[in-house]
Amino acid sequence: MSRIEIKTKNRRFPIAQNLYGIFFEDINRAGDGGLYPEMIRNTSFEDSILPHGCVDIENGYAMVSPTGWRDEFNHGEGLSRWVRENETAETPVPGWYCENADMRLDTLDTLNENRKASLKVTFSPDGIIYNTGFYGVPQKKNAGYLFYMFAKADERVVLSIETEDDNHVYSQKEIVIDSIEYKKYEVMLSADGDCENARISLRCKMGGVIKLGFCSMMPLETYQGHGLRMDLVEKLRDLHPSFLRFPGGCIVEGFTRDTVMRFKNTIGPVWERAGHLLMWHYHTSNGLGFHEYLQLCEDLQMEPLYVCNCGMTCQARCSLLLEGEELEEIFQDTLNAIEYATGGTDSKWGRVRAQMGHPEPFKMNYIEIGNENFGNDYEKRYVKFYTEIKKQYPNIQIVANTHMEEHGFPLDIADEHYYNTAEYFAENVGFFDHYDRKGPKIFLGELSVVRGFVGRLYAALGEAAFLIGMERNQDIVELSSYAPLLQNMNFKAWYPNLILFNNNKSFAIPSYYVLKMFGRNRGEYVVESKDTADVLYRPVHGMASLFGKPGLQYKEAKWNGNRVEVTHEIMGEIEAFDGKYRIVSANEQQKEEAKRMNGADTDQILVVFGEEEAVTGTFDIDIYVEEDREIIIGVYSSRIPNGEYVFDETNPPKDWNIENVKPFYWKIVNGISTLSEKPDAKPIALTEEYHTPIEKNAFNHFSYYADGRKIWLSINGQLIHEVSVPGFPSMASVVCDTEAQVIIKAVNMSSKADEIEIHIDCDVESNYQAAVLTGDKEDQNSMDCPQKVRDREKILQGAAKTFVYTAPAYSVNVIKLQKNRRG
Numbered sequence: 001m002s003r004i005e006i007k008t009k010n011r012r013f014p015i016a017q018n019l020y021g022i023f024f025e026d027i028n029r030a031g032d033g034g035l036y037p038e039m040i041r042n043t044s045f046e047d048s049i050l051p052h053g054c055v056d057i058e059n060g061y062a063m064v065s066p067t068g069w070r071d072e073f074n075h076g077e078g079l080s081r082w083v084r085e086n087e088t089a090e091t092p093v094p095g096w097y098c099e100n101a102d103m104r105l106d107t108l109d110t111l112n113e114n115r116k117a118s119l120k121v122t123f124s125p126d127g128i129i130y131n132t133g134f135y136g137v138p139q140k141k142n143a144g145y146l147f148y149m150f151a152k153a154d155e156r157v158v159l160s161i162e163t164e165d166d167n168h169v170y171s172q173k174e175i176v177i178d179s180i181e182y183k184k185y186e187v188m189l190s191a192d193g194d195c196e197n198a199r200i201s202l203r204c205k206m207g208g209v210i211k212l213g214f215c216s217m218m219p220l221e222t223y224q225g226h227g228l229r230m231d232l233v234e235k236l237r238d239l240h241p242s243f244l245r246f247p248g249g250c251i252v253e254g255f256t257r258d259t260v261m262r263f264k265n266t267i268g269p270v271w272e273r274a275g276h277l278l279m280w281h282y283h284t285s286n287g288l289g290f291h292e293y294l295q296l297c298e299d300l301q302m303e304p305l306y307v308c309n310c311g312m313t314c315q316a317r318c319s320l321l322l323e324g325e326e327l328e329e330i331f332q333d334t335l336n337a338i339e340y341a342t343g344g345t346d347s348k349w350g351r352v353r354a355q356m357g358h359p360e361p362f363k364m365n366y367i368e369i370g371n372e373n374f375g376n377d378y379e380k381r382y383v384k385f386y387t388e389i390k391k392q393y394p395n396i397q398i399v400a401n402t403h404m405e406e407h408g409f410p411l412d413i414a415d416e417h418y419y420n421t422a423e424y425f426a427e428n429v430g431f432f433d434h435y436d437r438k439g440p441k442i443f444l445g446e447l448s449v450v451r452g453f454v455g456r457l458y459a460a461l462g463e464a465a466f467l468i469g470m471e472r473n474q475d476i477v478e479l480s481s482y483a484p485l486l487q488n489m490n491f492k493a494w495y496p497n498l499i500l501f502n503n504n505k506s507f508a509i510p511s512y513y514v515l516k517m518f519g520r521n522r523g524e525y526v527v528e529s530k531d532t533a534d535v536l537y538r539p540v541h542g543m544a545s546l547f548g549k550p551g552l553q554y555k556e557a558k559w560n561g562n563r564v565e566v567t568h569e570i571m572g573e574i575e576a577f578d579g580k581y582r583i584v585s586a587n588e589q590q591k592e593e594a595k596r597m598n599g600a601d602t603d604q605i606l607v608v609f610g611e612e613e614a615v616t617g618t619f620d621i622d623i624y625v626e627e628d629r630e631i632i633i634g635v636y637s638s639r640i641p642n643g644e645y646v647f648d649e650t651n652p653p654k655d656w657n658i659e660n661v662k663p664f665y666w667k668i669v670n671g672i673s674t675l676s677e678k679p680d681a682k683p684i685a686l687t688e689e690y691h692t693p694i695e696k697n698a699f700n701h702f703s704y705y706a707d708g709r710k711i712w713l714s715i716n717g718q719l720i721h722e723v724s725v726p727g728f729p730s731m732a733s734v735v736c737d738t739e740a741q742v743i744i745k746a747v748n749m750s751s752k753a754d755e756i757e758i759h760i761d762c763d764v765e766s767n768y769q770a771a772v773l774t775g776d777k778e779d780q781n782s783m784d785c786p787q788k789v790r791d792r793e794k795i796l797q798g799a800a801k802t803f804v805y806t807a808p809a810y811s812v813n814v815i816k817l818q819k820n821r822r823g
């Protein structure tokens with residue numbers, strides 16, 4: 001049984017108005033064919049054209065950027081797994097196929113200067129070209145679609161939306177192409193039935209030659225007629241988001257000069273917008289551009305939070321630094337974007353906005369300088385952007401990618417990103433409790449469970465616990481958003497994503513429902529509350545490991561008194577000598593692997609003893625101690641589950657690798673002993689430093705006993721540390737109120753129902769409401785069962801100054817009590 005004590009008379013601070021928002025990035029083909037419901041894939045025939053300076057390798061399977069970043073390419077189709085899973089037939093022009101016809105790219109005679117190709121089609125009699133869309137073209141009975149193309153020829157073609165085997169034609173129109181210059185031909189179509197995977201074809205009965213400069217087909221029905229896909233925007237709307245962070249993410253950074261995200265490429269008629277290859281392995285039309293994002297913000301009453309490129313490409317992908325005029329150009333592009341959003345119609349870019357149909361300015365109160373950038377190169381660019389934007393727009397809040405104040409730079413908000421396990425988030429419910437209140441505000445810009453229980457109920461519970469901790473600290477945390485947002489089910493580049501869709505349906509993962517419940521039940525003030533609950537220990541298992549530089553010697557490694565061998569040599573090898581063992585350097589293959597693991601240190605060898613089921617047991621080992629030689633014994637050296645996100649499937653991370661084996665690190669150097677863990681880059685100390693008597697230039701005896709809840713560490717028979725395995729409260733809560741309501745958010749992480757005793761200092765009505773999300777730990781939603789895990793509203797009775805609320809096992813609860821003002 002847990003307990004929550006609530007003091008509504010003690011309001012701590014007002015809620016952060018914009019706390020819950022959304023982060024949209026064009027990843028997993030979330031843009032074209034998704035939120036931007038273009039139905040033709042490769043509208044401009046440019047998908048197979050490499051970004052300037054990149055070269056194709058391995059027969060077009062992959063490409064390399066001028067700075068050496070390698071990505072899968074598949075002649076413009078993107079990731080191999082998409083090609084394989086979608087059974088994509090080979091074609092020289094991605095998305096396009098022909099029969100009795102010849103298709104060729106023409107890179108000289110293009111529609112306009114931003115188009116890199118046109119398609120020349122030579123039809124034999126009855127020849128046909130067709131496009132298969134984003135894994136099929138959807139049709140809805142009686143729905144209208146607008147098709148247009150820029151073409152030149154003197155031919156008649158028949159446009160059909162049909163099934164691939166030609167058995168059913170959903171709609172058809174003849175188009176007479178009668179121009180020697182590119183001209184726009186537009187037709188309206190109405191489907192006579194439902195279908196998920198039709199194709200769009202152009203037939204030429206008599207044969208002939210046409211040139212296509214660009215083409216498009218979009219549904220007429222879109223959210224508020226503003227061109228975005230209805231069901232997806234409705235799902236976003238239902239979250240009640242207060243802001244939209246856009247357009248990325250890594251795609252803002254790009255990986256070459258031309259793949260940097262620029263505002264200027266994303267406005268104007270779509271056929272005039274320069275598209276480019278995105279970091280997430282496909283080409284964008286940029287049809288979903290700056291104006292469309294701002295319009296969406298207006299439609300859903302969200303604050304836009306625009307992330308601009310800061311003059312450098314992605315630091316995780318062989319970064320390129322823009323200097324001089326190139327940096328100026330990027331910088332000016334950001335100022336232009338702000339003017340486009342906020343300028344009067346007498347300004348250059350305000351006028352362009354008015355021409356796009358929006359004379360009134362949009363809002364623009366937040367700008368983020370760069371995405372996940374850091375270090376000196378970032379700081380140099382950041383200062384330039386910060387200073388000039390603040391000078392011209394003092395009211396804009398500047399979001400920095402790192403804690404710039406630690407380096408003496410000004411900022412309003414620091415953006416922090418967390419991808420981790422459900423347990424990590426639950427353990428860190430107090431994460432923001434000790435943040436400096438005089439420091440910048442915090443933006444939890446990207447957050448999600450990416451290891452273990454990915455996309456399942458338990459992940460949502462872990463995130464809910466962390467968000468509860470965030471809500472308790474919303475005097476400092478101003479904004480938060482889950483990442484990523486959208487995924488086309490046939491084009492997965494990253495998992496999990498909040499909302500998944502195919503061509504005509506969508507569903508959301510359990511995390512979505514937590515955000516919906518929390519986003520819709522905000523209250524006005526955070527009130528004082530205190531909760532008491534049991535501790536749940538982080539599940540731990542696995543035997544011991546040893547880290548050390550080459551030369552480290554050991555002998556007599558034993559588990560529960562029996563000799564054990566090294567079972568996994570991860571960053572180097574073990575060699576036997578004179579009845580002892582010595583760590584030696586990594587071999588070539590291990591060095592290669594280490595390079596892939598974000599340049600892991602191959603001088604720090606990791607070897608693992610025994611397999612990973614063990615929870616309770618004793619490990620003993622004699623290690624030769626030398627001056628300055630660091631010894632690290634790993635406790636609980638199992639693999640944590642692979643992250644689902646695999647960026648390069650030709651070199652998938654191996655299971656037993658330096659990124660996946662994250663034990664507790666018992667470090668001994670020069671007689672100082674500590675135990676720590678390293679969930680991220682920074683180690684977290686679990687003990688104080690302890691000066692231990694140790695004999696130099698001799699074998700010393702190290703041992704530990706662990707039982708799943710505690711670890712006892714001894715050197716030469718002397719107990720040095722007794723440490724609890726990290727855990728988290730089985731129940732965590734936060735309380736907000738308004739004049740009329742008390743809103744309690746509580747997560748029950750345990751496998752048992754929790755009868756929470758609630759004590760409150762004001763009278764409340766007996767009848768109350770609760771929204772509850774619950775199920776089995778592993779439950780998830782799917783296209784076939786889209787709402788297996790979702791919030792359900794309950795009407796309950798019995799609320800009073802002291803009452804018991806039963807939170808089901810594995811549940812997130814939003815309890816809404818009505819204040820009884822007579823009391």
Ligand code: AHR
Pocket residue numbers: 025027248249250251371372446483484494
């Ligand atoms: O959300 C997916 C990616 O994660 C974002 O593009 C990037 O900012 C982060 O690394």
